[in-house]
Amino acid sequence: xxxxxxxxxxxxxxxxxxxxxxxxxxxxxxxxxxxxxxWRPASEIDSLQALLRGxxxxxxxDAASEGEVPPTTDRIDAVLVEEVVETEPLAQAExxxxxxxxxxxxxxxxxxxxxxxxxxxxxxxxxxGWSIFLTVCCCxxxxxxxxxxxxxxxxxxxxxxxDKSRRASNIAAWLIMVAIALGFLPMFFLSALTGN
Amino acid sequence: xxxxxxYKTLATVAATVAAVALVSFIYYNHDPSxxxxxxxxxxxxxxxxxxxxxxxxxxxxxxxxxxARAWSFNPYIFFAVPGAxxxxxxxxxxxxxxxxxxxxxxxxxxxxxxxxxxxxWIFRNL
Numbered sequence: 314x315x316x317x318x319x320x321x322x323x324x325x326x327x328x329x330x331x332x333x334x335x336x337x338x339x340x341x342x343x344x345x346x347x348x349x350x351x352w353r354p355a356s357e358i359d360s361l362q363a364l365l366r367g368x369x370x371x372x373x374x375d376a377a378s379e380g381e382v383p384p385t386t387d388r389i390d391a392v393l394v395e396e397v398v399e400t401e402p403l404a405q406a407e408x409x410x411x412x413x414x415x416x417x418x419x420x421x422x423x424x425x426x427x428x429x430x431x432x433x434x435x436x437x438x439x440x441x442g443w444s445i446f447l448t449v450c451c452c453x454x455x456x457x458x459x460x461x462x463x464x465x466x467x468x469x470x471x472x473x474x475x476d477k478s479r480r481a482s483n484i485a486a487w488l489i490m491v492a493i494a495l496g497f498l499p500m501f502f503l504s505a506l507t508g509n
Numbered sequence: 510x511x512x513x514x515x516y517k518t519l520a521t522v523a524a525t526v527a528a529v530a531l532v533s534f535i536y537y538n539h540d541p542s543x544x545x546x547x548x549x550x551x552x553x554x555x556x557x558x559x560x561x562x563x564x565x566x567x568x569x570x571x572x573x574x575x576x577a578r579a580w581s582f583n584p585y586i587f588f589a590v591p592g593a594x595x596x597x598x599x600x601x602x603x604x605x606x607x608x609x610x611x612x613x614x615x616x617x618x619x620x621x622x623x624x625x626x627x628x629x630w631i632f633r634n635l
Contacts, residue, residue: 435603435604435607435610436603436607436610436611436614438600438603439600439614439619440600441596441600441614441618441619441622442592442593442594442595442596442597442598442599442600443593443597445589445592445593445596445622445626446589446590446593446597448559448560448561448589448626449560449561449564449585449586449589449590449593450561450564454551454559457623457626457627460619460622460623460626461623463619464616464619464620464623467614467615467616467619468616471615471616495550496550497547
């Protein structure tokens with residue numbers, strides 16, 4: 314059995330249960346494994362109780378199983394961690410907003426439930442279409458470099474490393490802007506300079 | 510679809526139509542074969558064609574109803590531009606259609622696009 318956890322703003326995994334002992338899993342850490350309907354705090358999962366006590370013995374015995382698929386990230390809900398009741402419906406509103414603005418509706422002084430937003434986030438933009446478009450109109454080999462960055466966006470996203478995927482997505486966006494600059498600006502300057 | 514995102518979509522569509530109309534107007538009236546047209550920097554520096562070289566002349570020919578001539582300037586754009594439009598749309602809808610996004614935009618497709626572009630680039634300079 315493979316486990317995914319959500320920690321420090323990123324989805325991590327897959328881990329075997331023995332590897333989880335190295336990951337500082339707390340009772341509040343959201344956990345997901347194949348067959349679980351959504352992310353749940355570790356304290357709610359029976360098979361992790363010994364882990365939370367720091368007791369390896371129940372797991373040493375059946376340490377060998379394998380072959381799980383990564384979580385289908387578009388179906389994962391956000392959960393309210395902590396024992397605060399789920400007062401509002403979970404994140405699947407009719408229009409999924411950018412999951413980057415947690416709990417801003419709570420005034421700073423009030424005690425607000427700490428809301429951990431989980432990666433129900435779609436794949437960061439790969440800018441594939443823009444890169445292709447730029448190979449035509451900006452005539453710049455830089456747009457091919459942004460295609461390479463797009464591959465990394467997809468690869469990292471599919472292996473569950475959202476943070477790295479997002480970074481590759483940013484790099485792709487920058488490369489596209491560089492391609493536009495290199496493609497468009499010199500075209501006009503050079504045609505002026507060469508006197509044509 | 511909420512109201513703001515509807516407005517956003519409408520604004521994007523309007524801006525796209527305006528941009529396409531403007532570009533079409535410019536390239537209909539000005540022949541990019543003339544020396545005043547913008548040049549490709551890669552070609553100026555190396556003397557080789559880039560994957561997109563010829564697309565301005567091809568667009569001009571296409572707007573004047575000469576698809577065969579356009580094809581001879583640059584056949585690549587006949588695949589690249591529609592492909593780019595499809596991918597941009599799929600990417601824009603990735604929140605509402607994550608499955609479609611995953612099926613169309615993944616390592617395999619991007620790598621194939623990259624390989625095809627590089628192959629075309631090498632081939633046209635042989």
